Amino acid sequence: MKPRVAVFKFASCDGCQLQFLNAGDELLKLAGQADIVYFPEARGRALAGPYDLAFVEGSVTTPADARRIIEVREESRYLVTIGACAAAGGIQALRNWADIEQYRRAVYPSPEFISTLSTSTPISEHVRVDFEIWGCPIDKTQLLAVTRSLLFGAQPVLPGHSVCIECKRSGNACVIVTRGEPCLGPVTRAGCGALCPAMNRGCYGCFGPADAHNMESFAALLADQGVRGDDAMRRLRGINGYVRPWRESADALAAKK
Amino acid sequence: MNEATRMPKAALDNLIAILGREGYRVMGPVARDGTVAFDEIRSAADLPVGIRDAQEAGRYRLAPGIDGEIFGVVNGAGSLKPHFFAPAEPLLEIRRERRGFKANEIASAAPPHAFIGVRACDLAALAIQDRIFLHDRFRDAHYELRRKDAFFVAVDCTRSAPTCFCVSMKTGPRATAGFDLALTELPGGFVARPGSPAGEAMIVKLGLSAAGGADEAAARALIDECARGMGRRMDTADLPRLLYDEAENPRWREVAARCLSCANCTMVCPTCFCHTVIDQTEIDGNMSRRVRKWDSCFSLEHAHIHGINLRPKIHDRYRQWLTHKLASWIDQFGSSGCVGCGRCITWCPAGIDLTEEVAAIRASAGKG
Numbered sequence: 001m002k003p004r005v006a007v008f009k010f011a012s013c014d015g016c017q018l019q020f021l022n023a024g025d026e027l028l029k030l031a032g033q034a035d036i037v038y039f040p041e042a043r044g045r046a047l048a049g050p051y052d053l054a055f056v057e058g059s060v061t062t063p064a065d066a067r068r069i070i071e072v073r074e075e076s077r078y079l080v081t082i083g084a085c086a087a088a089g090g091i092q093a094l095r096n097w098a099d100i101e102q103y104r105r106a107v108y109p110s111p112e113f114i115s116t117l118s119t120s121t122p123i124s125e126h127v128r129v130d131f132e133i134w135g136c137p138i139d140k141t142q143l144l145a146v147t148r149s150l151l152f153g154a155q156p157v158l159p160g161h162s163v164c165i166e167c168k169r170s171g172n173a174c175v176i177v178t179r180g181e182p183c184l185g186p187v188t189r190a191g192c193g194a195l196c197p198a199m200n201r202g203c204y205g206c207f208g209p210a211d212a213h214n215m216e217s218f219a220a221l222l223a224d225q226g227v228r229g230d231d232a233m234r235r236l237r238g239i240n241g242y243v244r245p246w247r248e249s250a251d252a253l254a255a256k257k
Numbered sequence: 258m259n260e261a262t263r264m265p266k267a268a269l270d271n272l273i274a275i276l277g278r279e280g281y282r283v284m285g286p287v288a289r290d291g292t293v294a295f296d297e298i299r300s301a302a303d304l305p306v307g308i309r310d311a312q313e314a315g316r317y318r319l320a321p322g323i324d325g326e327i328f329g330v331v332n333g334a335g336s337l338k339p340h341f342f343a344p345a346e347p348l349l350e351i352r353r354e355r356r357g358f359k360a361n362e363i364a365s366a367a368p369p370h371a372f373i374g375v376r377a378c379d380l381a382a383l384a385i386q387d388r389i390f391l392h393d394r395f396r397d398a399h400y401e402l403r404r405k406d407a408f409f410v411a412v413d414c415t416r417s418a419p420t421c422f423c424v425s426m427k428t429g430p431r432a433t434a435g436f437d438l439a440l441t442e443l444p445g446g447f448v449a450r451p452g453s454p455a456g457e458a459m460i461v462k463l464g465l466s467a468a469g470g471a472d473e474a475a476a477r478a479l480i481d482e483c484a485r486g487m488g489r490r491m492d493t494a495d496l497p498r499l500l501y502d503e504a505e506n507p508r509w510r511e512v513a514a515r516c517l518s519c520a521n522c523t524m525v526c527p528t529c530f531c532h533t534v535i536d537q538t539e540i541d542g543n544m545s546r547r548v549r550k551w552d553s554c555f556s557l558e559h560a561h562i563h564g565i566n567l568r569p570k571i572h573d574r575y576r577q578w579l580t581h582k583l584a585s586w587i588d589q590f591g592s593s594g595c596v597g598c599g600r601c602i603t604w605c606p607a608g609i610d611l612t613e614e615v616a617a618i619r620a621s622a623g624k625g
């Protein structure tokens with residue numbers, strides 16, 4: 001029997017699920033290897049668990065989703081999160097520093113129908129996660145590599161090193177050194193192929209913190225470049241702002257100003 | 258024949274054309290995105306003529322230099338390294354067969370390359386990489402293929418960057434080995450000297466005639482002045498012993514507080530050779546491609562062995578890098594791993610300077 005694969009969505013923009021669809025031929029080949037039994041973004045058929053491999057996109061922002069993720073975990077042999085929302089809480093985690101009541105009233109004409117949590121939290125704060133694929137959106141090649149490894153029953157391996165390594169492999173000119181442009185590359189996990197530096201701009205940190213990083217030195221570097229206070233804090237409180245090292249660093253910057 | 262000849266600046270276009278006709282892909286420093294890197298050139302006009310670089314720790318800028326000066330830019334982040342030891346390169350293709358599997362080596366194929374504007378430290382670095390990739394019986398076919406037919410036109414440095422310290426490492430600023438042709442740029446033309454039979458033949462093809470003693474003396478004087486004005490220095494006296502003895506010096510933690518562990522220093526270093534090997538498997542599970550990519554001792558996974566990580570902290574990794582580069586490299590390969598090109602200083606976003614670190618460790622030795 002082919003392994004049963006499911007793709008779930010929580011609070012997210014669907015961009016990571018789209019990477020499955022962007023895989024084109026590779027997705028068709030995957031369909032030959034595994035039975036995609038639940039993937040609302042792609043097809044109507046929705047089969048109940050158990051699942052051998054569950055991909056989870058999005059963060060937990062509602063009481064209903066906080067319950068649903070537990071069910072997904074119970075039904076799944078491997079649970080792999082895809083994207084910044086699932087791994088770090090996503091851009092919507094900005095609410096974690098704000099007053100949710102105010103948001104609710106400002107955004108919705110009938111706020112009483114909105115049932116929401118005051119926080120956006122990563123999947124790993126709710127259930128055990130077997131593997132996290134980072135990125136906003138995730139990289140298609142990484143997604144396929146992890147899927148292949150898990151179908152083989154092997155431990156997936158993705159690089160945890162800095163974007164700078166990819167940047168230098170591509171022969172880009174460093175924007176910090178040649179232009180004094182702030183760049184999150186030194187503290188960000190590789191995976192995008194240093195897309196932004198290749199376009200001559202600083203890295204936004206889409207893939208979250210590199211596994212070896214030095215946030216204190218990085219904050220000092222930003223300050224040297226004239227990026228201070230709120231500006232420095234906002235650079236870290238982006239797509240992956242709620243993940244621990246960046247959260248702590250941004251909070252420290254906010255406290256200092 | 259080893260005599261110096263006079264080469265008009267216009268003859269550089271001839272040289273490029275002849276090399277092109279002989280089947281070389283001709284490479285030279287080309288300005289792009291605010292720095293230079295070796296890239297294909299079709300004429301001297303593709304070189305950064307009239308431009309100079311301004312370098313310091315963590316900072317690099319190109320700026321207008323001296324009219325007509327062709328080799329005014331000392332160097333950029335890109336050394337010769339990526340052209341011989343490729344940043345990412347497929348090595349093997351492994352296919353599933355009816356029984357077992359079959360592995361095929363992927364041969365690299367490229368026309369021979371000719372490099373114009375190579376500095377003395379670049380050549381010294383390439384000689385070090387040769388000792389790694391062409392060592393004894395253990396020869397890297399991919400590296401060797403690109404290496405064996407390459408042609409090098411060196412340029413003696415008549416100006417150093419403030420980050421350079423080749424004099425300390427005894428690798429420059431004058432090219433002494435590893436080139437086919439070496440040029441010294443004077444305001445009115447080049448003094449050219451051959452370094453190989455191919456270089457001698459090239460001088461004949463270019464129809465160059467012997468240089469006057471005055472030109473040779475002027476060339477020497479400029480190089481000597483460059484050597485005297487070297488921006489940085491490193492005291493190498495008994496350096497391996499110093500670094501081994503000072504393995505617990507508090508300076509390692511002090512530099513680690515500044516080090517981002519981003520690995521830029523090792524990426525730009527022309528001698529660093531660490532790499533990782535990755536298997537990229539097709540989704541149907543029938544074919545896997547084995548790819549070698551540049552890696553670094555600053556990446557955490559590089560020190561990961563079964564069950565433990567040997568260098569979990571940044572100070573472990575910075576110490577590993579510097580101690581390997583300047584000390585155990587000598588035990589391993591018979592020379593220092595540093596040629597004094599200064600790239601790791603300029604291209605470190607945090608502006609960490611190994612000459613300063615070595616000096617600080619020396620100054621505090623035995624007090625730790």
Ligand code: SF4
Nearest residue numbers: 164167174175183185
């Ligand atoms: S541009 Fe950014 S990612 Fe690239 S080397 Fe510089 S700091 Fe690193």
Ligand code: SF4
Nearest residue numbers: 526595596598599601
């Ligand atoms: S250690 Fe630094 S100065 Fe020495 S060869 Fe490498 S990049 Fe150049």
Ligand code: SF4
Nearest residue numbers: 378414417421423429
């Ligand atoms: S280190 Fe020496 S040989 Fe290398 S670029 Fe600087 S001056 Fe030239």
Ligand code: SF4
Nearest residue numbers: 516517519520522605
């Ligand atoms: S020394 Fe500089 S370039 Fe090297 S890892 Fe540390 S911060 Fe990065």
